[in-house]
């Protein structure tokens with residue numbers, strides 16, 4: 001190290017000209033932080049480009065926007081449930097009894113110039129943050145980008161999504177308005193339904209009986225410190241892993257599992273990604289200017305005996321709301337105790353079940369394929385029909401619950417009966433995913449068949465030719481080498497076999513139930529009904545020679 | 549083997565895995581293999597790469613965007629000073645909105661957006677768009693590195709003598725396992741024990757039913773047919789320290805029915821001239837029930853649409869609630885005011901384990 005510095009120093013001395021100031025600062029930092037070695041590996045690191053990679057970026061940038069605006073809000077927000085009488089600039093609330101939390105939120109909206117804007121940006125960014133994470137997660141899912149070596153990063157991303165939901169929930173509970181208070185009461189009801197310890201948990205959470213004097217302050221530290229802190233850690237780990245694994249890329253000429261093709265970090269990616277941050281921020285600021293979100297001054301302060309109609313949580317909580325709404329009100333009384341199944345099942349069993357179903361999928365697929373290799377080529381969804389079908393089924397499951405969560409909105413907007421919607425959701429919860437699974441798989445297989453046709457018989461040109469004997473045929477144009485390669489580059493697995501159940505000597509082989517299940521699943525995934533074999537070179541040549 | 553960068557950890561399981569794609573080895577292979585990778589297509593120049601005038605145009609566009617951003621920031625500061633905070637304007641189709649918020653948000657939005665648009669346009673038109681290739685390296689370490697790490701670890705573990713000196717190991721595990729208990733104990737004072745808090749409300753024998761809106765004690769003649777009246781117990785005032793906790797349990801709704809319409813015997817016994825009082829707190833998860841259908845005497849909870857039949861002991865007709873709304877036994881005192889005959893007979897609000 002020291003020799004390097006010396007040479008650098010003497011080189012500068014010889015030239016009698018000092019290196020430019022920027023370089024000197026960099027030299028100084030390198031001597032202490034070793035930044036050159038870091039930069040050597042990363043400054044011109046290659047990033048592949050695909051529009052869908054922007055989804056994760058939207059999530060990242062909205063998170064940054066949330067933190068920036070959140071810190072601003074902490075300067076004015078008072079997380080206190082002390083009751084005060086309002087005498088501020090917002091006349092309709094004059095003399096109304098409210099908590100300091102609510103009052104300070106009114107002040108942020110009506111007394112602090114620009115405070116309303118920051119509040120609205122914070123809330124809109126939260127909605128967009130969760131939506132972006134959701135869509136980003138689906139992108140990763142449908143392209144199989146969760147496969148080795150990225151499984152852990154999939155889990156990190158999933159945790160970010162789940163924690164984001166709870167951060168959002170604690171956040172919109174802070175203003176202590178009529179709508180959010182109703183949401184908190186819902187939460188208290190849910191906590192009470194926990195068998196055996198429910199009442200204890202509720203007392204500990206609220207510092208006594210609901211609503212008590214404590215929950216805003218407690219939610220506050222969870223909302224601005226605990227959850228964002230954990231999320232920040234996960235986010236940094238997530239990004240480090242993205243950097244380390246490098247992005248996946250779609251197959252194409254020159255794009256292989258062993259390389260990564262794209263633009264260097266400096267300057268192109270940096271300019272695009274950095275620019276994109278400002279685009280996202282700009283759009284969210286404009287949305288916050290134009291569309292009012294969470295007008296707490298219309299709702300008024302929380303009172304446990306009052307409620308606003310159309311009580312709806314933010315969208316990301318909607319699916320748990322749906323589960324609760326359509327669940328029959330089962331309560332079992334026995335031996336002086338009550339099992340509140342009507343609340344406990346949807347919130348303590350179904351809610352985690354829906355989430356965990358998607359979270360563990362990568363591990364299930366890895367087990368079925370038994371594939372331990374690294375995968376850096378993003379799958380086209382059609383080339384993994386069973387996975388794609390599972391993902392589509394999961395989305396339909398999620399959205400059925402969302403529909404249930406908005407059953408009153410559906411009823412009033414489309415003049416349906418709540419009863420009909422409830423029954424629709426109950427049945428669809430079980431039936432729709434199966435249906436969607438089946439249909440999606442068929443569609444994927446159809447698309448695979450079409451790709452196969454295209455490879456073997458060329459592209460339909462739309463030009464019709466009349467043959468001498470009067471028949472009309474469409475002229476097919478053979479594909480270019482690039483297209484042929486792209487359409488055949490994907491891997492295709494063969495189903496695993498358990499092999500004969502008796503060995504050569506007629507002795508029964510032990511086959512565990514797990515192995516049998518795996519063979520069955522593998523057949524479903526990769527057997528005849530699970531994928532269309534891609535064309536082989538032989539098939540192609542045979543047809544070629546036939547044509548000439 | 550292009551599709552296999554990691555070391556092969558799983559030799560036995562390999563038969564079902566797809567054959568790896570071969571690498572292209574130049575033109576001869578391409579001849580023979582129609583599906584071979586032809587390699588990256590040659591780079592195509594953009595107009596800006598060839599035509600300096602086009603490049604200049606791009607440069608001007610980018611500079612214009614950055615300038616717009618500067619102007620918008622000036623606009624933001626000007627709006628901050630110029631617009632009064634309490635001015636509400638009507639903008640179609642947005643409705644009535646704060647002019648300050650609109651001006652600040654739009655100027656900020658433009659200022660940020662133009663920086664982004666400028667940077668992206670710059671990157672797309674003026675920075676090199678020639679694709680480059682990086683090789684990937686397997687994540688897993690080479691066998692030699694693995695060997696070294698494992699043996700280092702074994703050496704370290706051996707030197708610690710943890711495996712040999714079981715007593716140290718076991719007591720250490722014990723100590724580390726116990727110490728978090730202190731943390732859990734510290735959480736004890738987060739709240740009181742539930743005891744029977746959820747079983748009692750502010751209602752007591754002789755407490756008057758006070759109208760929520762007028763704050764006046766209710767008399768039977770105040771309860772009109774076909775309307776829902778909300779009441780709280782006498783003596784509970786909004787300014788009271790525990791008002792929120794008390795009203796969360798004691799909130800009452802009162803309706804007047806035809807005594808003949810009342811199907812439930814106990815309900816009739818606990819009514820007064822057809823006036824019945826039920827807990828307003830939904831038995832599902834605790835929203836205030838508030839929508840009343842006069843013809844059918846059904847009440848609906850706006851949160852998850854549980855519907856209760858007030859003529860039949862507030863039985864659940866529809867929705868996720870698990871049991872009827874508790875009824876308050878009422879009568880009239882000697883001065884002609886409605887009063888409670890005691891507390892609710894069962895806990896109000898959502899069910900819980902000890903409810904029974």
Ligand code: HEM
Nearest residue numbers: 067070071073074077123126167168171172174224228294
């Ligand atoms: C992933 C992270 C976060 C999400 C999803 C989120 C979401 C929300 C939401 C939806 C609200 C309600 C806003 C409203 O309409 O009034 C809120 C309020 C608030 N948030 Fe966050 N937030 C996050 C992180 C943060 C951070 C890091 C801070 C501070 C350092 C913060 C500070 C606040 C404050 C002070 C409020 C109350 C002020 C008010 O409601 O106007 N938030 N948050």
Ligand code: FES
Nearest residue numbers: 830832833849852
């Ligand atoms: S709280 Fe009333 S139906 Fe859920």
